[in-house]
Amino acid sequence: MAETADRGRRTILETLEPGQVCKGVVSSIEKFGVLVDIGGLDGLVNVTELAWTHFEAASDIVEVGQQVTILVLGVDIEREQASFSLKALHPDPLEEFARVQFGRVIPGRVENVFFSVGVFVEVHENFKGLVPMHELAERNADQPENVLLYGDEVMVEVTGINLYRRRILLSLRS
Known part of the structure; x- marks a missing residue:
């Protein structure tokens, strides 16, 4: 058997x-x-x-x-x-996000604040992107938490998407 x-x-x-x-x-x-x-x-x-x-x-x-x-x-x-x-x-939702949102200014919500890296912002139900520290420094902030707090609603520009590494780069917009 x-x-x-x-x-x-x-x-x-x-x-x-x-x-x-x-x-x-x-x-x-x-x-x-x-x-x-x-x-x-x-x-x-x-x-x-x-x-x-x-x-x-x-x-x-x-x-x-x-x-x-x-x-x-x-x-x-x-x-x-x-x-x-x-x-x-199934289609990769990040590819669709890249096609539709790359270069656009979109709303997001602050999810994590890291002192040495920057701020992670949820820009889609499945995706978070990074607003790097240098973006926050332009706003005269020594620490990201001085500019943004968890839960803050922000407008960000989608400036980079790496499909291979599955990373989204954002820029803070007023």
């Missing part, structure tokens, strides 16, 4: 290719990710491949027994392992 299961897993692995889309069922949720069963083979969706948005735990995204559609990222036949992604099948 175990030999038949091993042969079945190997057969599934041999049919998988990176870029392929398949359906599976969430079989287990771990801190490092989610295991998805695709017909007798459990493959891993690493926690970084679950969603584009911020979440606290994998269980915020999926639940055991849930049917999911996944993208095959990699296959290792020798190790009998497969890696999958849930988020790769």
